[in-house]
Amino acid sequence: MSEIMNMPGDALADGLMVKAERVCKNFGHVEVLKGIDLSVRQGEVMCIVGPSGSGKSTFLRCINHLEKVDAGRLWVDGHLVGYRQRGDKLYELREKEVAAQRRDIGMVFQRFNLFPHMTALQNVMEAPMLVKGESRDAAKARAEQLMERVGLSDRMGNYPSQLSGGQQQRVAIARALAMQPKLMLFDEPTSALDPELVGEVLDVMRDLAREGMTMVVVTHEMGFAREVGDSLVFMDGGVVVEQGVPREVLANPQHARTQAFLSKVL
Amino acid sequence: MSVGQTETRTGTIKAVPVRHPGRWVAAVAVAVLAAMLVNNLITNEAYNWAEQLKYLFSPAVLGGVRNTIWLTVAAMIGGVLLGILLALMRLSANPLLRGAAWLYVWVFRGTPLFTQLLIWGNIGALFPTLGLGIPFGPEFVTAQTNALYSAAAAASLGLIFNEAAYMAEIVRGGIQSVDLGQQEAASALGLTKAQTLRRIILPQAMRVIAPPTGNEAISMLKNTALVAAVPYLELTFTVQNIYSHTYQIIPMLVMACIWYLFLSSIMMIGQHYLERYYGKGYAR
Helix, strand or coil, X not given: CCCCCXXXXXXXXXXXXXXXXXEEEEECCEEEEEEEXXXXXXXXXXXXXXXXXXXXXXXXXXXXXXXXXXXXXXXXXXXXXXXXXXCCEEEECCHHHHHHHHCCEEEECCCCCCCCCCCHHHHHXXXXXXXXXXXXXXXXXXXXXXXXXXXXXXXXXXXXXXXXXXXXXXXXXXXXXXXXXXXXXXXXXXXXXXXXXXXXXXXXXXXXXXXXCEEEEECCCHHHHHHHCCEEEEEEXXXXXXXXXXXXXXXXXXXXXXXXXXXXXX | CCHHHHHHHCCCCCCCCCCCHHHHHHHHHHHHHHHHHHHHHHHCHHXXXXXXXXXXCCHHHHHHHXXXXXXXXXXXXXXXXXXXHHHHHHCXXXXXXXXXXXXXXXXXXXXXXXXXXXXXXXXXXXXXXXXXXXXXXXXXXXXXXXXXXXXXXXXXXXXXHHHHHHHHHHHHHHHXXXXXXXXXXXXXXXXXXXXXXXXXXXXXXXXXXXXXXXXXXXXXXXXXXXXXHCCCCCHHHHHHHXXXXXXXXXXXXXXXXXXXXXXXXXXXXXXXXHHHHHCCCCCC
16 A cells, blocks of 8 residues: 555654544535544544534544545545545545455444354454454464453353343454454443443453553543543534543533533533 | 231242133143044045055155155255345345346246246247357357256256245345344454355344245245146155056055155254254343
8 A cells, every 4th residue: 555655744754543634424414524633643542522423433433434434534554544545536445455454443332243143252263364364273362362351261152142241342342452453443332331331341441551552432431531541532513622631621621512511421 | 917927928839720721621622633533544444554655665756755855955055045146136236136136036936836837847948949159149059958958957947946036035134134233343353245244144144044944945845746847756746646547546645745744844853953053142
């Protein structure tokens, strides 16, 4: 992908993992994203908060091309997402090329989306074997390590239906990590969990952040955003209303819409 | 009862059960009917059990059984594969593929299998020669249809093409029953569409596809009797041939039914294990 410069040269030099320029997305006549400009540095943990329908999940899904960007540009690790640029023209990437881009981006979903016909361990082993062509032994060895890392070494043979929500989400994190991604996307990872199970998932995410993983987290957990996040982005109506250091944005929101939202959730 | 008596209430309850007189009446009625049936089977000379036993394992009948079995197996394998292809066409983004698959299902599901089999048996009249060549252009090789084509081919093709129409709908329903999040999770991990279909979607769809496919297979076992229309010598046609010169009509037909029941029982056992295999990971 190096034939043509994919990204403004300075962006890579700045150590940017994600760079979004005026990203727009429509669903039919509804404008969901109205020009998002955001950058995520290498190793940064960015938390995106906002009311439902604000476009925060849609933006997250644009980063790994689960949604097609309608206007603007989005780069991940220096590569334009979903397209190849030659001169002024954009060419859609082929399905295999899109799949190759996604290998480096892990994603964790609100509803876990574990594969129900496979055990927890098989869930974690599947992608490295299929996508990277790893041997069964190598994939199994690392899957076992990852299961231990998320605190589930005694649950490897269980099917997802035999696990609690919190355990399922931790398996989902291990499954994403098995591809050794450079970037992890979290789409409201604790929103479908019983309150007492939220902590175990946030603990795993906190460890991940401490180890230097670049993370973009769409969440309603303001405590997590304050404690773990390097930056906080407040979105509403398809635009970034306010962003900054989490502690400052949460304690002293500048914009009226941010103040109104935070007064309801804090 | 006073509060002080609660201790005695913690023991196992011994209550008088509700009486079900209706159950007794129904049980007696069924028992009487069953006794009548058994009596008939034993005393009615027309069954001619000795005649049945004489032919049960005769070479002609065993040949018919063999043909029934291979036709069922071939029709189901061919029908499932063609059905998966048609289902994928129905779900395709290409409107021409969608339309073609819809048309196929419309034709083959909308006409009687017996009539279709008659046409397959007379296909030589429709296409006297078969050839390889360029569509609407020259042909390189041609051959007489009837020289290449056998009753076995007509029978199996007829059943496959008909079954595929039903399997297409079953497979489509199965694929559509799989949560969209599965596709997304697989995409996000970098799996290609083909890998996702093979490893993630189809195995889950099989849980929904397997039970009706088992029913289709058992139906198919019995539908093979219709290939007498081709004509092709399977079990029913074989016993017809036998009773056409022995005149032991009922004994031969009952004997055929015994064979069909034996074969379908085996298939039910297979269906049980198939459903259990594809149901793994789903708590009941």
